[in-house]
Amino acid sequence: MGEELxxxxxxxxxxxxxxxxxxVATRMAQAMQNYACKVTLVKxxxxxxxxxxxxxxxxxxxxxxxxxxxxxxxxxxxxxxxIKRLIxxxxxxxx
Amino acid sequence: xxxPKQIDRKRPADLAQPLDNDANKVMKGLxxxxxxxxxxxxxLERLSTEIYPQRILKPEEVxxxxxxxxxxxxxAEAQLKQVKKMIGPGxxxxxxxxILDTHILLLEDRMFFxxxxxxxxxxRQNAEWALSTxxxxxxxxxxxxxxxxxxxxxxxxxxxxxxxLRILMGYSEKGSIRQLPPNSVIVAHDLSPADTLQIxxxxxxxxxxxxxxxxxxxxxxxxxxxxxxxxxxENISRQxxxxxxxxxxxxxxxxxxxxxxxxxxxxxxxxxxxxxYHQGLMTFxxxxxxTSDGAGSVRIMANxxxxxxxxxxxxxxxxxxxxxxxxxxxxxxxxxxSEEEQYEAYKHVVGACPPNSVTIRTLDVGxxxxxxxxxxxxxxxxxMGLRAxxxxxxxxxxxxxxxxxxFRAAAHGCCRLLVPMISCMTELxxxxxxxxxxxxxxxxxxxxxxxxxxxxxxxxxPSAVAIADLIARETDFFSIGTNDLIQYALAIDRVNEHVNYxxxxxxxxxxxxxxxxxxxxxxxxxxxxxxxxxxxxxxxIPILLGLGLGELSMNALSIPMVKKFIRSVxxxxxxxxxxxxxxxxxxxxxxxxxxxxxQERFPQDYFIDQS
Numbered sequence: 001m002g003e004e005l006x007x008x009x010x011x012x013x014x015x016x017x018x019x020x021x022x023x024v025a026t027r028m029a030q031a032m033q034n035y036a037c038k039v040t041l042v043k044x045x046x047x048x049x050x051x052x053x054x055x056x057x058x059x060x061x062x063x064x065x066x067x068x069x070x071x072x073x074x075x076x077x078x079x080x081x082x083i084k085r086l087i088x089x090x091x092x093x094x095x
Numbered sequence: 096x097x098x099p100k101q102i103d104r105k106r107p108a109d110l111a112q113p114l115d116n117d118a119n120k121v122m123k124g125l126x127x128x129x130x131x132x133x134x135x136x137x138x139l140e141r142l143s144t145e146i147y148p149q150r151i152l153k154p155e156e157v158x159x160x161x162x163x164x165x166x167x168x169x170x171a172e173a174q175l176k177q178v179k180k181m182i183g184p185g186x187x188x189x190x191x192x193x194i195l196d197t198h199i200l201l202l203e204d205r206m207f208f209x210x211x212x213x214x215x216x217x218x219r220q221n222a223e224w225a226l227s228t229x230x231x232x233x234x235x236x237x238x239x240x241x242x243x244x245x246x247x248x249x250x251x252x253x254x255x256x257x258x259x260l261r262i263l264m265g266y267s268e269k270g271s272i273r274q275l276p277p278n279s280v281i282v283a284h285d286l287s288p289a290d291t292l293q294i295x296x297x298x299x300x301x302x303x304x305x306x307x308x309x310x311x312x313x314x315x316x317x318x319x320x321x322x323x324x325x326x327x328x329e330n331i332s333r334q335x336x337x338x339x340x341x342x343x344x345x346x347x348x349x350x351x352x353x354x355x356x357x358x359x360x361x362x363x364x365x366x367x368x369x370x371x372y373h374q375g376l377m378t379f380x381x382x383x384x385x386t387s388d389g390a391g392s393v394r395i396m397a398n399x400x401x402x403x404x405x406x407x408x409x410x411x412x413x414x415x416x417x418x419x420x421x422x423x424x425x426x427x428x429x430x431x432x433s434e435e436e437q438y439e440a441y442k443h444v445v446g447a448c449p450p451n452s453v454t455i456r457t458l459d460v461g462x463x464x465x466x467x468x469x470x471x472x473x474x475x476x477x478x479m480g481l482r483a484x485x486x487x488x489x490x491x492x493x494x495x496x497x498x499x500x501x502f503r504a505a506a507h508g509c510c511r512l513l514v515p516m517i518s519c520m521t522e523l524x525x526x527x528x529x530x531x532x533x534x535x536x537x538x539x540x541x542x543x544x545x546x547x548x549x550x551x552x553x554x555x556x557p558s559a560v561a562i563a564d565l566i567a568r569e570t571d572f573f574s575i576g577t578n579d580l581i582q583y584a585l586a587i588d589r590v591n592e593h594v595n596y597x598x599x600x601x602x603x604x605x606x607x608x609x610x611x612x613x614x615x616x617x618x619x620x621x622x623x624x625x626x627x628x629x630x631x632x633x634x635x636i637p638i639l640l641g642l643g644l645g646e647l648s649m650n651a652l653s654i655p656m657v658k659k660f661i662r663s664v665x666x667x668x669x670x671x672x673x674x675x676x677x678x679x680x681x682x683x684x685x686x687x688x689x690x691x692x693x694q695e696r697f698p699q700d701y702f703i704d705q706s
Contacts (some may be wrong), residue, residue, distance in 0.1 A: 015439065018403075022248055026197040053200040054207060054233065059249050060240040064436030065444075 008076045012087045014065045020087070023089025025056035028086050039083070050083065116658045118355045122328050124303070126348035127314035129652075130323035131366040132280050132301030133342050133359060136335045139283035141292075144260040152215070160215050164222040167262040168202050173197050174258065178289045191316060194251070194288040201255045206233060223263050230256040241428035248312045252275050254287040275299060280341050284332055291316040299345050303328055303350050317345070325350055376655040382410025384647075384658045390666035391663060395658055396452070396648035398626055402440065405447045408651040412658060415452025417648020418513070418574070418626040419444055421497070425465045434496045441504030453510040454574065454624075454648075455501050456553065457494070459483045465593040478588075483516035488525055505545035512548050513574055518556040520565060526550075527569070553626070555579040560608050563615035573616050574648070577627025581605055599682040600629040601689065606638060606676060613642045624648060632691050633660040633702040640666065640672025660702055 014020055032039050032051045039050040041059060047070075048055030060069055067087065071080050152160055157406050163640060175314060181197050182188065200356065201207055207229060214225035230252060237249035275281075275298040283290075285306040291313060301323040307313050308326060317324035323345030335341065335352060342351040342362050346369075351358060384393045396417030397408035408416065424432045424440060447451050458465075461474065461482035474480040487494035501512060512530075517523050530550065537544045555576035567573070582589055584604060587597045599605070609625075614625035624646035631649030633656060640661070649657065672692065679685045690703050 013435075019242060019245055021245060022197050022251065023193050026193055026200060029200050030196065049205070052204050052206065053197060054204045054252070057245070057251075058233075058236050058240070060242060060245045062242050062245070062436060064433065064439040066435075 005072065008071045008080055010069045010080050010084060012067055012069060012084050014061045014063055014067060015088050016063065019063050019065070020056060020059060020061035020067075022057065024086055025053050028051035028056060031082055031086070032069060032079060035073075035075050035079040037071050037076040037079050038074070039069070039071045039079050041083075042068040042070065050079075118353045119358055119632055120334070120352040122331060122334075122350040122352065124325040124328040124331075124348045124350060125308060126319035126324075126345045127307075127309050127311070127326050128302075128322060128324035129346040130301070130321070130369055131344050131346075131362055132323045132368065133340070133344065133354075133362055134278040134280040134300040135276070135281050136337055136339045136341050137275055137279040138332060138334075138335055138337045139286070141261075141266075143282060144257050144266075147227060147264060148221060148259060149224040150221050152221060153220040157216055157219060160222050161212055162228070163263070164211060164215065164259075167222070167259050167334070168208060170262050171255070171258045172199055172202050175202075175289060177666055178293055182292055185515070185540075188292055188316065188319060189434070191288065191292065191319065194312065195292065197251060198255050198258075198288065201252060202259070207252070207255070223260055226256055226260060226263070226528045227237070241430075245309050247308070250285075250307070250311060251288075254285075254289075258287070258289075280343060282331055282335050282341070286313045288312045288316075291519060294320075296320055296322075301325075301345065303331055303341065303343050305329060318415060376413070376659060378655075379659040380410070380655040382412075382658060382662065384661040386661060386664055386666045386669070387667035388642070388667060391661070391669065392492065393640065393644070393661060394624075394646040395654055395661075396454075396624075396626075396646060397651045397654065398648050399651070402443055404651065405444060408654075409448070411651040411654040413651060413654055415448050416444060417624060417646060419453060421456060421458055422460050425460065430570070431465070431493060434500050437497060437500035438503050441501055441510070442507050445504050445508040445510050451478040451509040453508070454513050454551075454626075455504075455510055456513040456515055457484070457497055457501075458487055459515040461486065461552075478582075482524060484514050484526060485516065488522065488529075491529060494529060495533055495536075498530060499537060499542075499544075502533060502537060502546075502548055503542060504653075505548045506543045509545060510548065511572065512550045513553050514550070515553040515576070516556055517552040518558045519565070520562065522568070523552065523566060523569060551621075554612050555583065557584050560584075560611055563612050564618060567615045567619035567621055569620065572621050573612055573623045574646075575612055575623065575625040575627060575644075577605070577609075577625065577629040578705070580608065580627065581629075584608060599686065600635050601638075601676070601685040602682040603677075603680060603685065606642075606685075609639070609643050610677075613644060617643060622646060631657060632695060633657060634641055634686065636660055637664060637669040637672040637689065638676055640664075640669040656702070659700075663700075 016024060029051055040047050041050050043059050043061055043065060046059065048059050050056065069080050069083050175195050175198055179192065182192055210229045211225045214220055214228055216221060220228065220358050234249045238245055240246040275295065277298050278300055279298050280301045280303060281299060282303045286302065286304060299322060301316055302313055304313050304326045305328050306326065311326060313324055313326060323343055325343050325345055325348050339353055342354050384395045394414050395412065396415045397413035398418040399408055399416055400420035400423055409633060423535060424437055441455060461477040461480055481489065514526055527550065534546055549571035551570050551572035551574055552559065552566060553576045554563065554573050559566060581598060581600065585597055585602060587594050589595050589598055613623050622645050625639060625644055626648040630639065630647035631653035636657065647657065672689065675688065676685050679688065693702050
């Protein structure tokens with residue numbers, strides 16, 4: 001239990017050429033709401049809740065931006081991996 | 096994006112004499128999805144939520160108001176889910192369904208939902224008022240976003256908010272957008288994704304909307320459905336009535352209310368052209384641009400400035416990108432794009448095209464248009480001021496960042512480097528020195544890059560034409576930028592209505608300048624391309640071919656027409672026409688001669704603008 005309280009951090013780069021746009025933000029918020037852990041994304045010192053589609057849209061991460069993913073709680077490992085997949089996937093439409 | 100001359104007709108006001116004051120009212124908006132629609136207006140009347148009730152609640156009313164808000168949100172969610180259900184698998188707009196999910200998520204979002212509830216409780220504002228306040232706050236947050244596409248997402252918050260507001264104010268979802276008469280042209284203040292997704296393609300011919308731009312939902316969906324759409328039509332809803340005839344031109348943004356029969360006839364002709372253009376012509380995109388006698392062969396490329404234009408370009412038969420304008424990365428923002436951001440963009444373009452088929456142009460704007468922290472005083476004549484290569488040479492950090500990004504991206508598929516506005520050899524040599532520095536730095540840092548990126552100049556300044564022979568010895572290729580070359584050479588400001596009648600690509604001076612560039616290129620054995628607009632119009636092609644240009648880069652939409660034209664003429668004919676053109680002394684004479692020749696030679700085709 002103790003180690004789940006530890007913060008898991010990972011840096012990911014936004015690859016998709018439209019940036020963190022509506023489609024990706026929607027899928028991410030929907031996906032993250034299924035996790036119990038607390039998940040946030042940080043860009044240039046601004047931190048938003050990854051379960052909030054509005055927060056993600058307002059983050060306005062353009063292509064090439066590096067984001068810090070922070071997660072804390074029981075299923076944080078899987079949450080972080082899923083975020084990484086969503087952000088680093090160049091062609092999310094193909095999935 | 097500009098359209099080929101075939102669809103770029105004179106302003107509608109010039110076309111027809113109105114029978115009475117009410118006929119042929121012309122409005123100009125933004126064309127966001129090409130094509131012409133002639134149909135009857137279906138005015139989507141939505142009672143406005145601009146004016147909503149505002150009152151301070153009595154303390155005992157707060158709980159009830161919270162519940163009323165919550166109930167309205169639940170209803171909104173149910174409405175959206177209902178729309179989702181209607182879009183079964185196989186629906187042409189399947190791809191856009193996700194936006195309904197975005198709206199549903201927005202309804203549930205803390206900032207939105209909780210935010211409104213907090214205001215109801217703390218300020219004791221009624222639900223409509225509290226909701227409008229939250230929407231304004233969130234919209235304001237979006238305003239600070241620099242990227243146009245991402246910023247436009249603020250509209251989604253508006254749509255969602257408006258849906259809830261309408262429920263709170265007791266407005267029913269009037270007039271089913273699902274049951275429209277055939278030949279409908281939808282006129283509305285705005286269309287939400289829920290609206291557009293419910294539209295039956297068979298009944299709707301096009302859209303005329305007050306709000307929105309190129310990245311709005313209406314535009315995106317209209318392009319997906321290949322229906323004409325015009326946005327930015329201020330107050331059109333108040334000027335039309337359901338049942339009236341309307342013409343919309345999604346390429347030029349023109350809208351004509353109550354057109355008279357003559358106008359309708361003209362537009363039906365243009366519609367034919369547009370349809371033929373898209374159906375028959377697209378096949379030519381897949382063919383090589385080789386003259387009928389096989390003696391001439393030209394590379395046909397596309398000019399683009401945004402990444403999402405690549406698919407359109409390749410679809411229309413572009414063999415690559417002859418001009419990738421990089422300004423969009425720098426405009427409309429307060430900071431400068433990082434090397435990483437630029438690298439990702441260039442890498443994407445290079446990767447999306449066949450190897451060795453992309454030409455990237457370095458920054459071509461003035462200091463006034465980019466990052467306001469560059470601290471440069473306003474110039475009286477920016478067109479001839481500190482811009483393009485001059486700005487880059489003055490700001491080495493900016494220039495090197497872009498160059499590094501380009502050289503690194505080139506490792507993924509080879510590309511050429513194009514430098515704008517070179518006017519003398521010193522500038523050229525300074526540029527090349529900086530390029531060498533960049534290559535050394537990248538090598539030292541162990542970065543992956545292509546050291547053999549070919550370097551060329553955009554020939555647009557008349558002094559560069561005059562010394563083209565000297566420049567050709569120290570560059571790898573030329574690309575002729577006729578848009579600016581013609582302005583500089585003829586001393587015309589293209590957007591000045593008083594003098595732009597002088598602008599003519601077939602001015603004898605222009606032809607001679609092009610000939611000089613082509614000859615200089617041939618003497619040094621370097622390829623000569625053209626990326627100016629001139630390359631996209633068939634009437635100019637015989638001379639461009641006759642002068643020996645090997646590559647033409649143009650607006651993607653022009654490509655099929657140009658390829659068809661090239662395949663229809665022989666090099667012999669082109670050379671003959673070129674000789675004849677050079678014997679003439681006035682632009683009008685040359686143009687008349689070429690147009691007559693083309694019309695006589697190809698009576699069935701639409702190579703020349705018929706209007």
